[in-house]
Amino acid sequence: xxxxxxxxxxxxxxxxxxxxxxxxxxxxxxxxxxxxxxxxxxxxxxxxxxxxxxxxxxxxxxxxxxxxxxxxxxxxxxxxxxxxxxxxxxxxxxxxxxxxxxxxxxxxxxxxxxxxxxxxxxxxxxxxxxxxxxxxxxxxxxxxxxxxxxxxxxxxxxxxxxxxxxxxxxxxxxxxxxxxxxxxxxxxxxxxxxxxxxxxxxxxxxxxxxxxxxxxxxxxxxxxxxxxxxxxxxxxxxxxxxxxxxxxxxxxxxxxxxxxxxxxxxxxxxxxxxxxxxxxxxxxxxxxxxxxxxxxxxxxxxxxxxxxx
Amino acid sequence: xxxxxxxxxxxxxxxxxxxxxxxxxxxxxxxxxxxxxxxxxxxxxxxxxxxxxxxxxxxxxxxxxxxxxxxxxxxxxxxxxxxxxxxxxxxxxxxxxxxxxxxxxxxxxxxxxxxxxxxxxxxxxxxxxxxxxxxxxxxxxxxxxxxxxxxxxxxxxxxxxxxxxxxxxxxxxxxxxxxxxxxxxxxxxxxxxxxxxxxxxxxxxxxxxxxxxxxxxxxxxxxxxxxxxxxxxxxxxxxxxxxxxxxxxxxxxxxxxxxxxxxxxxxxxxxxxxxxxxxxxxxxxxxxxxxxxxxxxxxxxxxxxxxxxxxxxxxxxxxxxxxxxxxxxxxxxxxxxxxxxxxxxxxxxxx
Numbered sequence: 001x002x003x004x005x006x007x008x009x010x011x012x013x014x015x016x017x018x019x020x021x022x023x024x025x026x027x028x029x030x031x032x033x034x035x036x037x038x039x040x041x042x043x044x045x046x047x048x049x050x051x052x053x054x055x056x057x058x059x060x061x062x063x064x065x066x067x068x069x070x071x072x073x074x075x076x077x078x079x080x081x082x083x084x085x086x087x088x089x090x091x092x093x094x095x096x097x098x099x100x101x102x103x104x105x106x107x108x109x110x111x112x113x114x115x116x117x118x119x120x121x122x123x124x125x126x127x128x129x130x131x132x133x134x135x136x137x138x139x140x141x142x143x144x145x146x147x148x149x150x151x152x153x154x155x156x157x158x159x160x161x162x163x164x165x166x167x168x169x170x171x172x173x174x175x176x177x178x179x180x181x182x183x184x185x186x187x188x189x190x191x192x193x194x195x196x197x198x199x200x201x202x203x204x205x206x207x208x209x210x211x212x213x214x215x216x217x218x219x220x221x222x223x224x225x226x227x228x229x230x231x232x233x234x235x236x237x238x239x240x241x242x243x244x245x246x247x248x249x250x251x252x253x254x255x256x257x258x259x260x261x262x263x264x265x266x267x268x269x270x271x272x273x274x275x276x277x278x279x280x281x282x283x284x285x286x287x288x289x290x291x292x293x294x295x296x297x298x299x300x301x302x303x304x305x306x307x308x309x
Numbered sequence: 310x311x312x313x314x315x316x317x318x319x320x321x322x323x324x325x326x327x328x329x330x331x332x333x334x335x336x337x338x339x340x341x342x343x344x345x346x347x348x349x350x351x352x353x354x355x356x357x358x359x360x361x362x363x364x365x366x367x368x369x370x371x372x373x374x375x376x377x378x379x380x381x382x383x384x385x386x387x388x389x390x391x392x393x394x395x396x397x398x399x400x401x402x403x404x405x406x407x408x409x410x411x412x413x414x415x416x417x418x419x420x421x422x423x424x425x426x427x428x429x430x431x432x433x434x435x436x437x438x439x440x441x442x443x444x445x446x447x448x449x450x451x452x453x454x455x456x457x458x459x460x461x462x463x464x465x466x467x468x469x470x471x472x473x474x475x476x477x478x479x480x481x482x483x484x485x486x487x488x489x490x491x492x493x494x495x496x497x498x499x500x501x502x503x504x505x506x507x508x509x510x511x512x513x514x515x516x517x518x519x520x521x522x523x524x525x526x527x528x529x530x531x532x533x534x535x536x537x538x539x540x541x542x543x544x545x546x547x548x549x550x551x552x553x554x555x556x557x558x559x560x561x562x563x564x565x566x567x568x569x570x571x572x573x574x575x576x577x578x579x580x581x582x583x584x585x586x587x588x589x590x591x592x593x594x595x596x597x598x599x600x601x602x603x604x605x606x607x608x609x610x611x612x613x614x615x616x617x618x619x620x621x622x623x624x625x626x627x628x629x630x631x632x633x634x635x636x637x638x639x640x641x642x643x644x645x646x647x648x649x650x651x652x653x654x655x656x657x658x659x660x
Contacts, residue, residue: 059548060548060549061548086452112548125548127389132389132548170395223390232601
């Protein structure tokens with residue numbers, strides 16, 4: 001039928017002189033799919049929720065917008081299996097534990113340990129000077145505890161208590177630490193999950209400290225990187241089963257296809273040697289500007305009036 | 310193709326446009342107001358000139374901008390550390406546990422206890438107010454949404470309970486001389502700004518019901534007891550965790566202090582530090598179920614000097630009852646505690 005219309009149209013148009021401004025006959029419309037660039041997953045962008053951060057730090061729990069696996073710009077589904085669940089407010093954690101670089105450490109007090117719905121670990125409300133902040137709670141942290149923060153690296157390692165924040169270089173070898181800064185002054189980015197900890201292994205040349213991550217990988221980090229002493233709270237999290245399909249939905253996960261199978265003995269065992277120690281240094285990314293070229297006319301020779309976005 | 314069949318379909322957007330096309334044209338009715346105003350020499354402005362102000366920026370250019378912030382404690386907030394922090398802020402000590410000896414608790418007859426129970430039922434269950442009550446959540450089953458209930462709001466319960474209990478006490482205390490001196494004032498706002506260790510602090514707190522009495526020496530009305538309500542929906546921590554018991558105690562103390570301090574300032578002038586005569590106020594805080602009783606004696610307004618201190622007496626939280634609700638459609642009141650009413654009588658009798 002559309003072929004017939006099109007042939008009629010060409011027939012009619014061919015008989016009409018071009019310079020006469022008569023109403024155009026609308027032929028068949030081609031609905032073109034619009035090309036949308038989807039963001040890459042695993043690049044530090046969350047498709048579970050957006051947190052509405054205010055300009056200044058606050059301990060007031062923040063509002064969130066749940067994304068259900070969609071990219072907020074294009075609106076397309078990027079991650080499958082996310083959606084629904086109980087909406088939780090977000091506790092804004094102060095990742096930077098900054099203390100005095102000389103003299104006595106800053107003293108802080110744990111006011112309350114709070115269960116946070118947006119992460120696996122518990123969150124501790126901490127009061128210092130005349131301010132309040134949230135930090136990730138360690139295993140045995142409780143209300144009323146006094147914790148210390150210092151950026152000073154003494155010649156002899158300090159004897160730290162759980163929850164204290166010191167530079168990696170100030171702590172004795174074998175200490176369990178969490179919430180480690182990857183780059184100095186960047187805020188703690190490594191080891192955030194419930195029940196996890198990293199271990200300080202040895203000193204490395206060039207003022208670096210080798211730390212074993214929960215994944216058993218070894219990172220060589222600058223000695224001035226801050227970290228919190230102890231193991232992250234909610235240790236039972238990994239051994240607690242979700243319990244039911246409904247509970248999984250409450251956590252904001254959608255049903256799985258059921259096709260995934262865990263590898264068994266028949267798949268064999270691959271023994272690899274551990275990867276070598278990775279030295280972390282901030283890379284100079286150089287010029288990251290991306291130029292986008294545009295095209296004035298459609299690449300396919302299609303009649304203009306046939307386009308219908 | 311004919312367009313008629315397609316347009317016959319109902320389409321709210323098209324209807325709205327058509328409606329707007331007709332109703333968008335309005336004729337302005339001449340009321341003659343302008344002529345009357347002109348006759349009386351009242352200046353006339355264009356309404357839009359007055360309404361459309363550019364938004365005032367809330368920064369250094371604002372006329373009310375101050376470089377030093379004032380730390381303000383209002384009715385919807387509580388102190389982080391509660392009672393201990395309130396004591397330090399107001400230079401107060403607690404000499405002993407419980408109320409001062411001058412407040413004597415007396416047994417009350419059964420008849421009055423029955424009337425109090427009727428008052429509780431009347432305020433909690435029988436009031437005609439039907440408003441949306443706050444959302445109920447079960448921490449064990451966070452996904453479960455309870456049906457939204459309507460009923461008497463907590464503020465209304467507190468207001469009714471205090472008013473009715475006070476009325477009962479006034480009619481049954483048997484001291485006409487006392488009752489004729491006492492006055493009830495509702496929704497008073499007290500404010501006391503001060504400087505402490507170079508911090509500007511201000512308490513802006515309300516006494517929801519204030520009982521005043523006439524002082525025999527001054528022949529002037531002064532605050533006697535403040536009744537304040539505590540509504541968990543309104544009074545919150547900044548970090549939105551539940552308000553703890555010490556924080557409730559601290560709230561009572563701050564309220565009593567603010568009332569005393571603002572009265573002392575009014576009485577002895579702005580510059581007074583050591584009061585010639587202490588000011589004492591009794592404080593009662595309730596959420597409709599628990600009652601907290603405290604007595605505050607203000608000796609000094611010099612809050613940094615530790616030589617002379619203010620005094621605070623208090624009771625623990627006392628529950629008026631354990632349960633008051635409809636049980637299978639029948640109004641029930643369980644675990645009524647007459648201690649609360651004893652305290653209220655004692656507070657009213659104290660001179």
